[in-house]
Amino acid sequence: MNPFGLATLIVAMTACSGTTAATPTVAVTSTSVAVATSTTTAEMVTECPPAPYQLSFLPAGIGEGTLDPETLEPDVWTSVAGSNTTFFPRDDGSAAVALIRGTLPAVDWPGEKGEASIDGTRAAVGPHRDGTWVAGWFEAPGERCDLYTMVFYPPWSPADVEQVLTGMNRVGG
Numbered sequence: 001m002n003p004f005g006l007a008t009l010i011v012a013m014t015a016c017s018g019t020t021a022a023t024p025t026v027a028v029t030s031t032s033v034a035v036a037t038s039t040t041t042a043e044m045v046t047e048c049p050p051a052p053y054q055l056s057f058l059p060a061g062i063g064e065g066t067l068d069p070e071t072l073e074p075d076v077w078t079s080v081a082g083s084n085t086t087f088f089p090r091d092d093g094s095a096a097v098a099l100i101r102g103t104l105p106a107v108d109w110p111g112e113k114g115e116a117s118i119d120g121t122r123a124a125v126g127p128h129r130d131g132t133w134v135a136g137w138f139e140a141p142g143e144r145c146d147l148y149t150m151v152f153y154p155p156w157s158p159a160d161v162e163q164v165l166t167g168m169n170r171v172g173g
Contacts, residue, residue: 045082048102048145053119055097057167058088059160062096065089076106077134077151082144097164098151105136105149116165123148125165133161 055063067089072078078085083102090096105124113126116135123137133152140146152161 047082048084050084050086051099051101051148052170052172053099054169054171055088055099055164055167056169057163058097059164061091063088065091065093067093067095077132077149080106095153097153098149100149100151102145102147103149104138104147105134109134116162118148118165118168119170123165125161127158133158135161135165 067087069085069087072087072095078098078100080100080103083100085101086099087095088097088099107128109124109126110129111126113124116123116125118135118137121137121139123135125133125135127133131154133156135150136148138147150165152164
């Protein structure tokens with residue numbers, strides 16, 4: 001028990017007993033520790049520009065509908081500050097694909113993953129427990145806006161995921 005707890009206990013017991021007791025004396029020791037301090041300034045995270053890729057293949061019914069990104073709930077994939085997400089809708093208005101610039105996949109693959117080539121760049125790709133298929137890659141020099149994630153919201157067949165990825169072409173910056 002620390003000295004302050006003992007003093008509190010004695011005072012409480014004295015108050016309850018109705019008798020007068022001597023006030024306990026408690027010695028308090030203070031120690032000074034030198035701590036190194038540093039000052040940092042927080043930089044505002046700037047948003048990356050849209051991903052410079054063109055998708056030459058999308059399965060039927062994808063990329064045809066309209067989608068209001070403001071109505072989508074950010075998820076583990078699309079909620080990274082400073083990233084820029086381009087959504088490709090299904091014809092029913094739901095999200096089919098999210099192409100995200102400025103982040104690698106937010107969670108690691110729980111199982112096996114494969115490799116794909118995205119316009120000559122190696123990418124890791126695989127299914128996740130949440131039902132999505134995800135690809136992640138980076139380009140030199142590897143700055144934040146050189147990191148990419150592509151999320152395929154269910155349902156997707158592995159063959160269609162592969163065809164979309166291999167049919168991507170880098171266009172511009």
